Amino acid sequence: MSLAELVALEQRHAVPTYVRSPVQFVRGEGVYLYDDAGNQYLDFLAGISVLNVGHCHQIVVAAVQAQVAALTHVSNLYYTEPAMRLSRALAESSLGGKVFLCNSGAEANEAAIKLARRHRPGGGIVVLRDAFHGRTYGALSATPQEAKQAPFAPLVPGFVACEKDPDALTAAVGPGTAAVLLEPIQGEGGVLPLAPELLGAAREACDREGAVLIFDEVQTGMGRTGTLWAYEQTGVVPDALTSAKALGGGLPIGALITGERLADTLRPGDHGSTFAGGPVACAAALVALELCSDPALLAHVRSAGERLMAALGELPFIISVRGRGLLVGAELAPGLSAPGLAARALLQERLVINATGPSSLRLEPPLIVTEAQVDEAVRRLARVA
Numbered sequence: 001m002s003l004a005e006l007v008a009l010e011q012r013h014a015v016p017t018y019v020r021s022p023v024q025f026v027r028g029e030g031v032y033l034y035d036d037a038g039n040q041y042l043d044f045l046a047g048i049s050v051l052n053v054g055h056c057h058q059i060v061v062a063a064v065q066a067q068v069a070a071l072t073h074v075s076n077l078y079y080t081e082p083a084m085r086l087s088r089a090l091a092e093s094s095l096g097g098k099v100f101l102c103n104s105g106a107e108a109n110e111a112a113i114k115l116a117r118r119h120r121p122g123g124g125i126v127v128l129r130d131a132f133h134g135r136t137y138g139a140l141s142a143t144p145q146e147a148k149q150a151p152f153a154p155l156v157p158g159f160v161a162c163e164k165d166p167d168a169l170t171a172a173v174g175p176g177t178a179a180v181l182l183e184p185i186q187g188e189g190g191v192l193p194l195a196p197e198l199l200g201a202a203r204e205a206c207d208r209e210g211a212v213l214i215f216d217e218v219q220t221g222m223g224r225t226g227t228l229w230a231y232e233q234t235g236v237v238p239d240a241l242t243s244a245k246a247l248g249g250g251l252p253i254g255a256l257i258t259g260e261r262l263a264d265t266l267r268p269g270d271h272g273s274t275f276a277g278g279p280v281a282c283a284a285a286l287v288a289l290e291l292c293s294d295p296a297l298l299a300h301v302r303s304a305g306e307r308l309m310a311a312l313g314e315l316p317f318i319i320s321v322r323g324r325g326l327l328v329g330a331e332l333a334p335g336l337s338a339p340g341l342a343a344r345a346l347l348q349e350r351l352v353i354n355a356t357g358p359s360s361l362r363l364e365p366p367l368i369v370t371e372a373q374v375d376e377a378v379r380r381l382a383r384v385a
């Protein structure tokens with residue numbers, strides 16, 4: 001079908017929740033996407049940090065093909081090997097406790113919120129300004145953004161939005177607090193790394209009050225920041241973390257990973273999902289997790305990220321650059337529109353990037369991006385400013 005036909009179908013049949021760019025992609029390979037006319041695009045968004053291993057990675061494709069032909073679904077009433085192997089791999093890769101598998105980032109945070117409430121019944125959940133934790137009611141209630149929340153009030157009670165200040169956070173956590181939930185680097189908020197002092201204050205406050213500290217690593221995890229999990233670089237270990245986005249190598253899957261202390265907090269019957277831990281998504285995730293754990297790849301993420309940030313910092317129309325590894329945000333000079341620039345990059349230069357706000361760009365290429373591709377992306381960006 002032509003793009004015009006797709007737009008017509010969208011207008012007639014798709015609930016209009018998305019603002020799509022006028023491009024139809026039909027194929028992906030590594031760091032490249034191809035549209036219906038065969039044009040090649042440099043993908044510096046990776047499906048919003050989903051294709052960390054690159055599009056259609058051969059090993060992921062092979063694992064999915066083998067599993068889909070053997071067994072696609074049985075539900076959690078029975079055992080399947082991929083789910084149990086993935087649970088072990090995720091726990092051993094991080095906090096050492098137990099894993100609840102689900103289907104998305106929002107669902108992973110829903111599980112985390114239920115974990116927190118089981119830990120301290122009726123307890124409050126402290127979240128931070130500019131946070132994004134997803135669109136379902138619990139996750140939305142944890143996302144203190146007026147435009148996203150207001151139309152859907154009343155929200156789930158018990159969420160407290162706190163300024164990103166160590167003293168404010170220390171004051172916000174009390175004996176009635178069940179959890180502090182935060183992103184170590186706020187992704188949708190505009191790639192805003194949280195200060196080490198803030199993370200330290202969150203850890204201390206939770207320890208003092210017996211609350212649990214939960215890191216939402218849906219976007220920062222799976223190698224994106226140059227370590228498998230971003231918390232490894234913060235000096236703070238959370239009590240639980242959530243993953244999704246890149247976890248499935250392109251397939252939809254999410255996970256809540258606990259530390260040992262919370263491993264058995266959720267009990268039989270407390271939570272569940274029909275598709276959760278399905279064999280195909282888990283087979284893909286097992287491979288993606290192994291690929292993203294490779295120390296050589298992680299070292300490459302750190303150096304490629306530094307190269308990208310340095311090159312962006314040299315551009316005259318960029319006033320500041322922030323992020324870690326290949327999760328990079330850039331603030332544009334006054335007068336420039338980030339959505340406009342992203343649109344021109346896509347249509348004129350075939351560079352896929354994203355605007356997180358009126359003046360902020362976000363770049364998060366597949367982790368396998370080469371230095372030459374980094375340089376090429378920056379050259380293309382420079383031409384559309």
Ligand SMILES: *Cc1c(COP(=O)(O)O)cnc(C)c1O
Pocket residue numbers: 104105106107109132133134135183187188216217218219220244245
């Ligand atoms: C994308 C994202 C989510 C939501 O994930 P979905 O899979 O879209 O539900 C939650 N938290 C963070 C930090 C994210 O980046």
